[in-house]
Amino acid sequence: MADETMDDVRAGVDATYVAAASAVLAGGSVTSESCCDGSGVGVGRGFGAGRYRAEELGWLPGAASAASLGCGNPAAAADLVEGERVLDLGSGGGIDVLLSARLVGPKGRVYGLDLLDEMLELAGANARRAGVDNVEFLKGSIEAVPLPSATVDVVISNCVISLAADKGAVFAETFRVLRPGGRFTVCDVVAGEGLTIEEQAARGSFAGCLAGALAASEYRAGLRAAGFIRITVEPSHQITDGMRAAIIRADKPKACSCDW
Numbered sequence: 001m002a003d004e005t006m007d008d009v010r011a012g013v014d015a016t017y018v019a020a021a022s023a024v025l026a027g028g029s030v031t032s033e034s035c036c037d038g039s040g041v042g043v044g045r046g047f048g049a050g051r052y053r054a055e056e057l058g059w060l061p062g063a064a065s066a067a068s069l070g071c072g073n074p075a076a077a078a079d080l081v082e083g084e085r086v087l088d089l090g091s092g093g094g095i096d097v098l099l100s101a102r103l104v105g106p107k108g109r110v111y112g113l114d115l116l117d118e119m120l121e122l123a124g125a126n127a128r129r130a131g132v133d134n135v136e137f138l139k140g141s142i143e144a145v146p147l148p149s150a151t152v153d154v155v156i157s158n159c160v161i162s163l164a165a166d167k168g169a170v171f172a173e174t175f176r177v178l179r180p181g182g183r184f185t186v187c188d189v190v191a192g193e194g195l196t197i198e199e200q201a202a203r204g205s206f207a208g209c210l211a212g213a214l215a216a217s218e219y220r221a222g223l224r225a226a227g228f229i230r231i232t233v234e235p236s237h238q239i240t241d242g243m244r245a246a247i248i249r250a251d252k253p254k255a256c257s258c259d260w
Contacts, residue, residue, distance in 0.1 A: 072187025
């Protein structure tokens with residue numbers, strides 16, 4: 001990545017996920033070459049619909065699971081309850097939005113945020129097929145969330161923050177849009193402590209969720225700097241040598257004298 005600018009990184013990530021969405025929109029499926037891929041790491045090897053239970057996938061449109069590119073199941077990990085308002089950062093084909101919408105019920109609402117028109121088109125089609133109407137898909141960057149402050153109770157994400165060029169901005173924006181006492185629960189790839197940028201890049205690309213992954217200590221430090229408390233990083237399955245999927249949780253303080 002040393003010879004790449006942040007614009008190059010963003011362009012590469014966008015191209016990868018446009019290709020994934022376009023493949024599913026055309027009636028195909030995502031292959032390991034077109035998703036969280038790296039060097040031979042892709043769907044079926046730590047990523048994709050295999051992260052969900054069969055009963056969760058049973059009522060979803062096939063295109064939602066076909067476009068699943070994540071490394072976990074954040075809707076389940078977040079312990080969502082009826083009536084909550086949820087934001088999914090980098091919602092892709094909408095699988096985590098739809099699962100969250102079912103958990104929060106008709107009195108709740110789920111926002112899916114994605115930058116790519118192709119993913120938004122796919123997610124909207126999946127919501128209509130599933131008959132889910134307590135959702136809203138927004139176009140925008142996870143580094144500049146197009147929602148007012150203190151809008152949501154829970155922020156989730158599935159292997160997306162590792163793709164962001166400015167992770168500090170993601171944490172700050174997440175903190176801003178959460179109400180006081182709100183929860184942050186994401187699934188992401190976490191790099192082993194001490195791995196160099198070059199070692200991470202050798203394991204997989206930035207678009208493959210590997211070259212840009214944070215170490216657990218970096219995740220904690222970034223969230224703490226944004227104002228979060230009660231931060232935990234819970235490793236789950238191995239992705240590749242020295243890199244694991246993890247569930248990262250944090251809370252926004254209930255008493256927050258925040259100046260937005």
